[in-house]
Amino acid sequence: MRAPYLAAFCIAAFLATDSKSATMPDDYAFPPWQAAADETAVADAKPFADCDETLAAYAARSSGAVSGRTYTRSPQWGWVLRAKLAFSDRRGPYSFLVTCWTGAPSDPTRVGLATQLESDNW
Amino acid sequence: MLAERLAKDWESQAGRTDDVMRFTDAGLVLGAGTVLAPAGASPRDVSVDPRDPRLAVLLAAAHLGAPTPTQLAHLAKAADSRRAREDALAAMHLALSGLSRLARPGADAHRLFLTDGLLRAGVDPGVVLAAILPVAKYDPDQPRVPAGSGRASGQWTAGRGADAEESKPNRGPSRARGGRPARAASPSREMSSPSPRASIAQQSPPPPSGEVNPATVAPAADARFVPGSPYRGDDACLVALRQCIAHAVEDDPWRNGAANDNSRLTAMRIQDCIRTEDRCVDTSLTVQHSRRRMLGVAHFTDGGLVIMETGEEDLYFPARPRGKYPPMRRRS
Numbered sequence: 001m002r003a004p005y006l007a008a009f010c011i012a013a014f015l016a017t018d019s020k021s022a023t024m025p026d027d028y029a030f031p032p033w034q035a036a037a038d039e040t041a042v043a044d045a046k047p048f049a050d051c052d053e054t055l056a057a058y059a060a061r062s063s064g065a066v067s068g069r070t071y072t073r074s075p076q077w078g079w080v081l082r083a084k085l086a087f088s089d090r091r092g093p094y095s096f097l098v099t100c101w102t103g104a105p106s107d108p109t110r111v112g113l114a115t116q117l118e119s120d121n122w
Numbered sequence: 123m124l125a126e127r128l129a130k131d132w133e134s135q136a137g138r139t140d141d142v143m144r145f146t147d148a149g150l151v152l153g154a155g156t157v158l159a160p161a162g163a164s165p166r167d168v169s170v171d172p173r174d175p176r177l178a179v180l181l182a183a184a185h186l187g188a189p190t191p192t193q194l195a196h197l198a199k200a201a202d203s204r205r206a207r208e209d210a211l212a213a214m215h216l217a218l219s220g221l222s223r224l225a226r227p228g229a230d231a232h233r234l235f236l237t238d239g240l241l242r243a244g245v246d247p248g249v250v251l252a253a254i255l256p257v258a259k260y261d262p263d264q265p266r267v268p269a270g271s272g273r274a275s276g277q278w279t280a281g282r283g284a285d286a287e288e289s290k291p292n293r294g295p296s297r298a299r300g301g302r303p304a305r306a307a308s309p310s311r312e313m314s315s316p317s318p319r320a321s322i323a324q325q326s327p328p329p330p331s332g333e334v335n336p337a338t339v340a341p342a343a344d345a346r347f348v349p350g351s352p353y354r355g356d357d358a359c360l361v362a363l364r365q366c367i368a369h370a371v372e373d374d375p376w377r378n379g380a381a382n383d384n385s386r387l388t389a390m391r392i393q394d395c396i397r398t399e400d401r402c403v404d405t406s407l408t409v410q411h412s413r414r415r416m417l418g419v420a421h422f423t424d425g426g427l428v429i430m431e432t433g434e435e436d437l438y439f440p441a442r443p444r445g446k447y448p449p450m451r452r453r454s
Contacts, residue, residue: 115405121387
């Protein structure tokens with residue numbers, strides 16, 4: 001008699017545990033550092049004004065030096081600006097990969113800024 | 123005369139402030155070159171005495187709140203690590219102290235500079251401290267959220283301690299008003315301060331539950347953080363840093379049974395975590411200051427993510443759990 005209840009309890013406990021896993025909602029998705037195959041290079045920087053401004057604000061706040069800007073158009077992410085930010089501390093120079101996007105079909109008015117350290121240590 | 127001299131000295135310092143605490147040839151330095159703990163015979167010869175009233179008053183001036191014994195112990199550990207040439211560990215302890223960054227660099231550095239000048243001129247530290255803490259609207263009788271209540275203990279609460287329902291949310295009030303957001307690990311929100319007139323050297327309140335025992339090898343997560351679950355709070359970058367460092371230590375091949383000691387790699391990974399946390403805070407501030415609606419993402423090197431949205435508290439998604447080895451926990 002107890003076995004079905006025990007099994008149900010175990011399944012419920014498993015599901016409860018699984019639901020706690022840190023799954024990130026799609027609202028927070030962001031374009032990868034490497035441009036996708038369906039992205040096309042854009043020569044005109046005008047649509048990237050918001051991202052240029054955001055990147056400048058971020059670089060000024062963090063005292064980073066911007067280099068290697070690339071401008072692309074993505075069907076999924078809209079206008080995508082990628083750049084490297086160079087920093088230096090007591091242990092030496094290091095750089096961050098910065099991706100800014102705006103005009104995504106899913107949320108055209110939002111400006112996104114994703115940052116990650118460029119590192120081979122992991 | 124003293125005020126004029128300090129004003130003149132400040133003008134000569136203007137523009138040369140650093141909002142991050144660092145070890146330099148002069149010692150442990152913050153703000154406009156204010157030396158918190160001087161170097162001795164060599165630049166690495168720095169000692170931090172957690173019972174030093176001058177140090178406590180300087181930090182109280184910089185952060186508008188008295189440092190806790192645990193925070194001071196982290197600074198002492200940082201100095202010990204510096205002397206032992208363990209620079210990554212020193213940087214980790216500085217970061218974990220929650221005292222290493224100025225929330226408002228200009229104003230905080232100026233206040234720190236003036237306080238240092240007053241102390242050098244012979245003003246009693248207790249008098250300076252009593253002058254500083256009212257500015258922070260310090261009220262030793264204001265109830266706090268107690269430990270074990272299910273909420274972040276040690277924070278201010280508007281009600282009657284354990285019974286209060288209206289604890290202030292874990293965010294800086296300025297953010298809610300659209301002003302400058304509170305920095306991650308803002309000491310003023312973490313500190314548990316004794317009476318301003320009490321002897322600083324005799325302070326021994328229990329550390330807030332979110333603090334890390336500096337004597338343990340690896341840091342623990344914030345008390346509100348549940349491993350494997352998202353964490354929301356203005357200190358998400360700091361929680362992410364602690365988890366990142368814990369993962370770096372857990373991933374250490376030597377710890378996991380490898381024959382060679384790979385502590386150098388672990389130290390470099392810890393440094394990566396610290397660098398990422400620095401930029402995470404910058405990203406959060408950029409997002410909160412933006413005139414547009416923004417989404418920010420700080421990708422930690424262990425795989426953790428901190429998500430920022432304009433007008434919202436930051437949200438941390440931890441990295442995947444580490445293999446068969448249990449997460450590092452604080453020793454009691």
